[in-house]
Amino acid sequence: AQTVTQSQPEMSVQEAETVTLSCTYDTSESDYYLFWYKQPPSRQMILVIRQEAYKQQNATENRFSVNFQKAAKSFSLKISDSQLGDAAMYFCAYIGARARNQFYFGTGTSLTVIP
């Protein structure tokens, strides 16, 4: 079964600094996507960034980028120039072709941004 592990329950970063959130996953599939979702206090999960397993180039969305290490099954999220609005729970998620389009989520990392 696919598992997604986030080993950092809580992280904090100074405003304007850079922070990296870690995620590892376990799968035997070769075709899959990885995601980072943000969940602010409003509870609505918002897609931050996604990475297709076949793409070697790391995905980037403005201040958000990933470090995708396929062999190590690692998928970390880097937030540059952190802003107060980045404070939220961040979930790493996996979806694979064989799992009939089920998302598997990690346990989340709570990010605090210090002014």
Place this chain on the structure above:
Amino acid sequence: EAGVAQSPRYKIIEKRQSVAFWCNPISGHATLYWYQQILGQGPKLLIQFQNNGVVDDSQLPKDRFSAERLKGVDSTLKIQPAKLEDSAVYLCASSLIPPGRMNTEAFFGQGTRLTVV
């Protein structure tokens, strides 16, 4: 574009009572998910619909939970009777998956926070 709508936002009930949650997905999205998110944990899939058919309900506690998606649009999730451990946020999500392709994004509602006392 309207997002995924869920109601109610909050619900407090006593154990052994019944409760129902409602979800209206994004128009045209054939795939609908219900997730349970217990405090401090990631969302756990309860049930997945494709149109009005169930794709996966292996983690749905069927002795007390039920879900339906009539006409392949709105969906309701019911708990009867509720237990203390059902206290959680119930998230609904929908997706538009092109035929033969993998799901590359799910759109989530704001969830219903259920407290069972």
